[in-house]
Amino acid sequence: MNQMIFITVCYIVASVLFIIGLKRMSSLVTARKANQLSAIGMLIAIVATLLTKGMMEWQWIVLGLAVGTAIGILAATKVAMTAMPQMVGLLNGSGGLASLIVGWSSYHYQPNASLLTTISTYLAILIGGVTFTGSIMAWVKLEEKFITGKPILFAGQKIINALILGALLWGGIIFCSQPANHYPLFIIIMILSLILGILAVIPIGGADMPVVICLLNSYSGMAGAATGFVIINSMLIVIGSLVGASGIILTNIMCKAMNRSFTNVLFSGFGSEVKKKKTDIKGEAKPIGVKDAYYVLEAARSVVFVPGYGMAVAQAQHVVRELGEILENNGAEVRYAIHPVAGRMPGHMNILLAEADVSYDQLFEMDAINPILDTTDVVVVIGANDVVNPAARHDKSSPIYGMPILNVDKAKTVFVLKRSMRSGFAGIENELFYYDNTHMIFGDAKETLQALIGEFKSV
Amino acid sequence: MEMQLDQLSLINLIFLFVIAIFLGVELIAKVPSILHTPLMSGSNAISGITIVGALLSVGLTPGSTLCTILGTLAVIFATINVVGGYLVTDRMLCMFKSKSTKDKK
Numbered sequence: 001m002n003q004m005i006f007i008t009v010c011y012i013v014a015s016v017l018f019i020i021g022l023k024r025m026s027s028l029v030t031a032r033k034a035n036q037l038s039a040i041g042m043l044i045a046i047v048a049t050l051l052t053k054g055m056m057e058w059q060w061i062v063l064g065l066a067v068g069t070a071i072g073i074l075a076a077t078k079v080a081m082t083a084m085p086q087m088v089g090l091l092n093g094s095g096g097l098a099s100l101i102v103g104w105s106s107y108h109y110q111p112n113a114s115l116l117t118t119i120s121t122y123l124a125i126l127i128g129g130v131t132f133t134g135s136i137m138a139w140v141k142l143e144e145k146f147i148t149g150k151p152i153l154f155a156g157q158k159i160i161n162a163l164i165l166g167a168l169l170w171g172g173i174i175f176c177s178q179p180a181n182h183y184p185l186f187i188i189i190m191i192l193s194l195i196l197g198i199l200a201v202i203p204i205g206g207a208d209m210p211v212v213i214c215l216l217n218s219y220s221g222m223a224g225a226a227t228g229f230v231i232i233n234s235m236l237i238v239i240g241s242l243v244g245a246s247g248i249i250l251t252n253i254m255c256k257a258m259n260r261s262f263t264n265v266l267f268s269g270f271g272s273e274v275k276k277k278k279t280d281i282k283g284e285a286k287p288i289g290v291k292d293a294y295y296v297l298e299a300a301r302s303v304v305f306v307p308g309y310g311m312a313v314a315q316a317q318h319v320v321r322e323l324g325e326i327l328e329n330n331g332a333e334v335r336y337a338i339h340p341v342a343g344r345m346p347g348h349m350n351i352l353l354a355e356a357d358v359s360y361d362q363l364f365e366m367d368a369i370n371p372i373l374d375t376t377d378v379v380v381v382i383g384a385n386d387v388v389n390p391a392a393r394h395d396k397s398s399p400i401y402g403m404p405i406l407n408v409d410k411a412k413t414v415f416v417l418k419r420s421m422r423s424g425f426a427g428i429e430n431e432l433f434y435y436d437n438t439h440m441i442f443g444d445a446k447e448t449l450q451a452l453i454g455e456f457k458s459v
Numbered sequence: 460m461e462m463q464l465d466q467l468s469l470i471n472l473i474f475l476f477v478i479a480i481f482l483g484v485e486l487i488a489k490v491p492s493i494l495h496t497p498l499m500s501g502s503n504a505i506s507g508i509t510i511v512g513a514l515l516s517v518g519l520t521p522g523s524t525l526c527t528i529l530g531t532l533a534v535i536f537a538t539i540n541v542v543g544g545y546l547v548t549d550r551m552l553c554m555f556k557s558k559s560t561k562d563k564k
Contacts, residue, residue: 091539091544213499
């Protein structure tokens with residue numbers, strides 16, 4: 001009995017450490033310590049669990065911990081910062097899979113459990129399965145190696161999804177009423193959950209991935225909470241639901257930043273059809289050479305960089321920082337404007353620029369930078385498109401109308417670094433490119449920036 | 460793992476579940492957007508708490524080979540989630556520097 005009390009106390013201590021860890025995550029000064037605190041909490045929780053009375057099969061436990069630790073360390077140290085969305089996706093998936101397996105094992109060992117335990121097992125399998133395959137799909141889509149990052153839609157998609165959902169519900173009722181007789185049905189439920197995860201993510205486009213990753217994060221927490229109900233463990237329930245809630249909040253923030261509803265993101269296949277709606281955009285896009293761009297930048301007193309996913313693709317963050325430093329030494333005030341949905345996951349641009357050694361007092365959120373843009377001399381847009389399209393402010397017919405944007409068109413001069421005139425994720429033309437104060441610098445963003453740095457250095 | 464969930468404990472657990480969700484909302488709402496990526500990977504690591512269930516499902520299921528295999532797999536995946544999540548978060552947070560700390564270097 002004393003042992004049980006000790007373990008429970010450990011679980012309480014661990015939970016408190018997790019909560020303090022999450023709370024201190026809200027400031028850059030305390031964030032790193034907060035994460036370490038939370039890791040200590042995890043260690044306490046694991047050690048306490050190992051002290052549980054009657055634990056056996058130590059060789060397997062040690063093996064599992066060792067293999068998992070090795071893979072975890074390898075993955076965490078090798079991954080590039082640009083690939084962080086994929087990494088978080090895979091980690092989510094791995095957590096979801098663990099929940100699913102725990103559910104399976106618990107059912108296999110004790111098929112004749114009480115109704116409530118069986119329902120919890122069913123939920124752990126369902127949520128864990130969807131989290132696992134959904135995360136794998138998100139990873140595949142973000143990599144864009146095997147399949148396109150664009151939404152994949154096919155006829156009857158919604159009907160098939162509804163049928164699977166119905167089958168899962170119906171199967172769940174039968175299974176829960178008499179779990180011991182329905183092992184095959186249990187396997188079917190597991191397989192259907194896995195299929196549902198895939199089908200739920202394929203209609204969602206690459207640039208909507210921030211929402212998907214947040215949502216899967218939430219699911220992985222919920223799967224943990226469901227596992228908590230299966231093994232009757234309060235700590236799992238508390239911590240799982242904490243993470244579940246945090247995922248929901250981030251999902252919500254992302255949806256707001258795109259001015260789209262949650263259902264629209266998940267089901268509409270946004271960006272799949274390239275509507276060639278001929279908006280009567282007046283004027284012509286004006287290309288500008290590196291040399292001329294250099295003269296403008298050289299004279300600028302204030303410069304704002306607007307990074308987007310294109311910067312991540314071109315791996316241009318280090319060159320951006322280098323150019324930023326040159327401009328600062330040249331007497332200009334340099335800032336970085338970050339749209340909430342820039343990149344493929346929340347905060348993606350911030351970590352890339354931090355990796356490149358940009359100090360965080362130079363990183364500005366949308367609401368902080370927009371009032372300053374009016375008086376900015378030069379804005380350099382690097383691989384961002386829809387988040388700077390002024391049509392979002394005034395063109396009611398535009399799909400992105402109402403989305404909060406960075407008002408870069410208000411600056412005196414705008415340089416857009418872009419490979420071609422191709423439209424952005426939403427499949428719409430960007431009228432910013434045709435404005436009088438906008439100049440296009442075509443080519444690979446990294447090479448263009450290097451050329452600009454070269455101009456500064458040659459003087 | 461011979462455990463049965465009865466109604467009374469279910470009610471208590473649901474109570475915890477609901478309170479924890481509200482706590483989560485309060486905690487996360489204040490995190491600035493600059494820290495959203497580390498927050499996600501950090502909270503992701505925390506969701507690896509499933510490892511507790513995984514460990515118990517290896518250690519407390521004597522006599523069943525399938526359960527041992529499944530449990531070991533679950534421990535592996537949950538450990539990847541925990542170790543990978545915390546390390547990668549630390550790696551990211553390490554990178555954030557302010558002007559003043561940079562000057563000290």
